[in-house]
Amino acid sequence: MQTKRFLYILSIGVLLSNIAIAQLPAKNMLAWPTVEKQMKPWTRWWWMGNAVDDNNLKIVLQKYAAAGLGGVEITPIYGAVGFEKQYLQFLSPAWMNALHYTIKESNTLGLGVDMNTGTGWPFGGPQVKPENAATKLIIQDYKLSAGEKLSENLKVKEAKQDFAKLQAVTAYGPNGETEDLLSSVQQDGALNWSPKSGVWNIYAAFAGKTRQMVKRAAPGGEGFTLDHLDKKSVDVYLKRFTDSFANKPQGVRSFFNDSYEVYGATWTPTFFAEFKKKRGYDLSKHIKELVSKDSTSEQIARLKSDYRETMDELLLDNFTKNWTNWAHGLKSLTKNQSHGSPGNLLDLYGAVDIPETETFGSSAFDIPGLRRDSADIRNVDPDPMMCKFASSAAHTGGKKLVSSETFTWLTEHFKTSYSQCKPEAEQLFLAGINHIFYHGTTNSPTNVSWPGWLFYASVEMNPNNSLWPHAKGLNNYIARCQSILQAGEADNELLIYWPIYDVWNRAKGLDMALKVHDVDEWLHPTPFYKLTKELSKSGYSFDFASDRLLNKSTVSNNQLKTAENASPYKVLIIPASNMMSPETIDKIVQLATNGATVVFQELPKDVPGLNDLEKRREKLKSSLSKLAFVDEKGISTFKTGKGKIILSNNIQLALKANTINREELTDSGLQFIRRKTASGHYYFLVNHTAKAIDTYLPLNETGKVVILDPQSGLLGKAEMQGNKVRVQIKSGETLFLNVSKEQFENKTWTYLNKAAQKINLTKPWSLHFTAGGPEIPADQKLNKLTSWTHLNDPKLAAFSGTGVYISNFNLPSKNAKEYILNLNQVDESARVWINGQEVGILWSIPFEARIGKYLKAGENTIKVEVVNLMANRIRDMDLKKIQWRNYHEINFVNINYKEFDASNWSIMPSGLIGPVTITPYF
Structure with a gap:
């Protein structure tokens, strides 16, 4: 009895001891950050025709969450033919019910919801009446000799300009004199004026309408494009949403605006008044120069610089800030693609909560085996330096997130592998982007036959894609990366000024939309771009700064602070530039006096613009003359207050001399x-x-x-x-x-040092097809791995889906430190099990994994599930003339925006190609 009691007490003591041990603090181990929804990739989510219903929304949202997506961005667009009865009118009560259901279901699934403040793009719709629509400057010119009167009334000759308003009439005399004739125009448009001598040119300026309609509009979203430069028009536009929302928050995380594609919008009715207020002189006296075709005149370049600066201010204040304030009133954020705008991109990105860039086309990488077919490439390369405009605005503004519309036209339809997506995403990460949005996912009801509804420029990130069963591999990778890239703050030591006035100071053209596709014109030729490329390659980290940003920056502990919660910068760099305002140069000197280190590649040569030109030139000259540089170890230095200004064409030499080290x-x-x-x-x-x-x-x-x-x-x-x-x-x-500095107790990283002889998996493979179409092929026995399209089954040439390979191999002994499985060629993604234990999804180059912990001495089994592209099945459908694409507004197009036809495609290799090897490392 005593023994039993002793054993009982002992067992209780051991149990309590184990509980105590379990409650002890864990070792100091570094772990991956906990993944939150904003760390996962999100997706642009097209609602075609707004043909959505609760049941289908629930099904697809569950699929998105299960695949590792973190959220959706609703963008309603045109619909599919034949489904018109299912269409919902945008912002109608039924549409609002669908939005509320989406948000409720997404919240349950841990997904976030963003929403386009409109349909298609750009902003516009039925609430935009002609008086609020995008506006263009229309100029008509006439000639009058002494004593002549104009025989026609001053009316716009362009068709469909019923709402055009005459805003200025200026006469230019033979000796350069000008005369304002607007007061001489009668109500019917007759000009009651004639010149007294010589031949005069008359220029009449009208505020006309671009007549641009919303592109790819959804039902209920059709209408004119908005006048983004006019606050009243923007307010009218947003009121429709405010009313539909009953002026209450809807649970939308962020409202979204696509890239600025307001074509030909060169004006707004208040432009003359705003220009005079902001620039200090009367633009109506310079109509002739403003529309001049002369592309070399310095005076015209200055005039147009002033015009472009005014456009910038109107867009920033009347649209971007206005829209953001509106969203904040609904307890939502704003996410804006500022590129393409006629303004300073840094300030426009910086005025919203989440700046967003985009990639369009594909990049060339040196990664061996990465497919890049010339027939599947758009004639444009994503430029990481362009993406840094968005990330710089986020970093300098202390904003946590900076996103990207990602993979637009990465390849031709149905040919994009996850392996091709990976380096493009990484290039964005290197540019400072930390939140990927796929372009994208089309909402498709379950009763729509394969391939479902599709958007014409997408990489088809949707459950109908044959790659979808492995989407979690890509999504988990991006989530892990973004969990760290969203942590803490960006750590960039340099702040580089972007000389916007050099960009604006061109006599050619009128408005200047700074587009992603036009970087060869406005970015690549500049000293700024050349310098940033050199610094990046050499191992320096940096962000870009605008004049506005510098104006509000301060100095603390000899470092530049651009915002209260932004990481400080060690050095401000001014690249070689021609134009700089006296106010900016004075601010730069003030920053140096307060303790900053500033490096000029060259001193600016002139001031921008026309107003008070000589006075401002003298001010710039005076400010620069005070910079008394002296030679310090071969570097020209001007010490002022607590800091200094350095003048050196060799920026890296100047940085090194000031102990700013490259990586x-x-x-x-x-x-x-x-x-x-x-x-x-x-x-x-x-x-x-x-x-x-x-x-x-x-x-x-x-x-x-x-x-x-x-x-x-x-x-x-x-x-x-x-x-x-x-x-x-x-x-x-x-x-x-x-x-x-912390000493973490993680295990030591296993390096792969001495490789032993490879083990080639040469035993036969069984191949069983589990899902896909158009038909499930028969099982196969393979003595040698090859593309399944080469096997003796005609169904396999058209098959897109999933095949499972099983084989075995012998491992005589298990004594190596680690074993590396290499699948070599996989078309396109593989999920691997060893001895019944899942290794993971190998979805990108190199298709390798560490498998030591899954192996055993003796016989081992390997199972490899492979998914291929949609391409072969689409090719087969087009060969058989099966109708699968039929949409309103724009039908399905290929990568060159021509009619899509896959019937002439070559069959894409599919499956596990190998050879499959295992390499022991000791």
């Missing part, structure tokens, strides 16, 4: 971006070179290093040599490095 890791070919957190720093390393890199990298930040692999989720303590960290990273791979 030498870029010498290896790797690219990087840094984030700063309360406990240390993160480096994001990307290998887009053609080679594997195994080296010790020098880091500017010091401390203990933990490696984090966003592909596998693995992490471990790095091997160090002094302040250098050992990194192994193959072509196409990425890694994060956490650098901290």
Whole structure:
């Protein structure tokens, strides 16, 4: 009895001891940040014809959440033919019910909801009457000799301009004199004036209408495009939403505005008055110069610079800030694509809560095996430096998120693999983007036959895509990356001024829309661009600054502060520029006096604009004359107050002399971006070179290093040599490095040192098809891996879907430190199991995984589930003339905006091609 009691007490003691141990604090381990919904990729979500219903919305939202998406951005567009009875009118009670159901169901699933403040693009609709519509300047000119009177009334000759308003009439005499004739125009348009001598040119200026309609509008969203430059018109536009929302928050996280594509909108009816107030002189006296075809005149360039600056101010104040204030009143944010706007992109991006850039087309990467078919490429390359305009606005404004419309026309329809998506997304991350929005996902009801409803410029991120079963691989990778890229603050040491006046100071053209597609014109030729490319390649990190941003910046502890919650900058760099306002140069000197370090590549040569030109030139000259540079170790330096101004054409030499060190890791070919957190720093390393890199990298930040692999989720303590960290990273791979003073207790990272002889998996494979179409092919026995389109089954040439490969292999002994499975060629994504345990989804180059923990000595089984592209099935449908595309407004087009036809495509390789190998490492 005593023994039983003793054993009972002992067992209770052991149990209590175990409970106590379980309650002890865990070791100090670094882990991945907890993934929140904004860290996952979101998607543009097209509601075709607004043909949505609760049942289908619930089904697709559940699929989106299960695949790892974090949210949707509703953009209603045109509909599919034959489904008109299901259409909902935009903002009608039925449409609002659909919105409320979407938000409620999304909240249940942990998804966020954004919403376009309109349908299609750009903003416009039935509430935009002609008086509120996008406006253009119409000029008509006439000639009169002495004593002559104009024989016709001053009426707009252009058709369909019933709402055009005469705003100015200016006469230009033979000796350069001007005369305002507006008061001489009678109510019927007759001009009651004639010149006394010589031949005079008469210019009549009208505020006409562009007549642009909303592109790709949804039912209930059709109408004229909005006049973004006029506050009253913007207010009228937004009132429709306010009324539909009953002036109450709707649960929309953020309202969205697409890229500015308001074509030919060169004017607003208040322009003359606003110009005089802002620029200080009367533009109506310069109509002739404003519309001049002369592309070389300095005076005309200055006039048009003033015109463009006024456009910038009107767009910023009357639309961007106005719209954002409206959204805040509904407890929502704004997300804006400012590119394409006729204004300073940095300020326009900076005036919203979430700046958003976009990628259009595809980039060329050196990653071996990455497919890039010339027939599937649009004639445009995404430029990471262009993307930095959006991220700079976020960083300098202390904003947490900066997003991108991603993968637009990445390849031809149905040919985009996840492997092709990966480096494009990484290029965005390197540019400072930290929230991917797919372009995109079309809402498609379950009763619509395959391939469902599709948008004409999308990579088809939807459940009908044959790749969809593996979407979680891509989505989880992006979520891991963004969980760190949204942490803390951007860590960029340089602030680089963007000389906008050099861009605006051109005599050619009128308005200047700074488009993503036109960077060859307004960005690439500039010294600013050349300098930023050189600095980036050399290992410096930076953001861009506008005149407005500098004007509100301060200095603290000898560093530049652009916003209260923004990370400070060590140096302000002024690239070579011709034009700079006296106010900006004075502000720069003030920042230096307060302790900042400023480096001029060259001093500005002139002031922009026309008003008080000589007076402002003298002011600039006076300000520059006070910069008494002296030589300090071969560098011209002017010390002022607590700081200094340096003049050096060799920017990197000046930075080095001021102990601003580059990250030498870029010498290896790797690219990087840094984030700063309360406990240390993160480096994001990307290998887009053609080679594997195994080296010790020098880091500017010091401390203990933990490696984090966003592909596998693995992490471990790095091997160090002094302040250098050992990194192994193959072509196409990425890694994060956490650098901290804290000593984490994670396991040591397993490096792949000595490779033993590869194990080739040469035993036969069984292949079973589990899902897809148009028909499920028969099972196959393969003695050798090859594209399943080469197998003896005619169904496989047209098949898009899922095939499962099973084989086995013998591992005589398990004594290596790690084993690497390499699938080599996969078309297009693979999910792997070893001995019944899931390894993961291998969806990108290199198709490799660490599998040591799944292996055993002796016989092992391997199962590989492979999904291929939609391309072969679409090709088959077009060969058979099966109608699958029939939409209103624009039907389905190919990458060159021609009629889509896949019947002449070659069959795309599909399946596990291999060879499959396992390499032991000791």
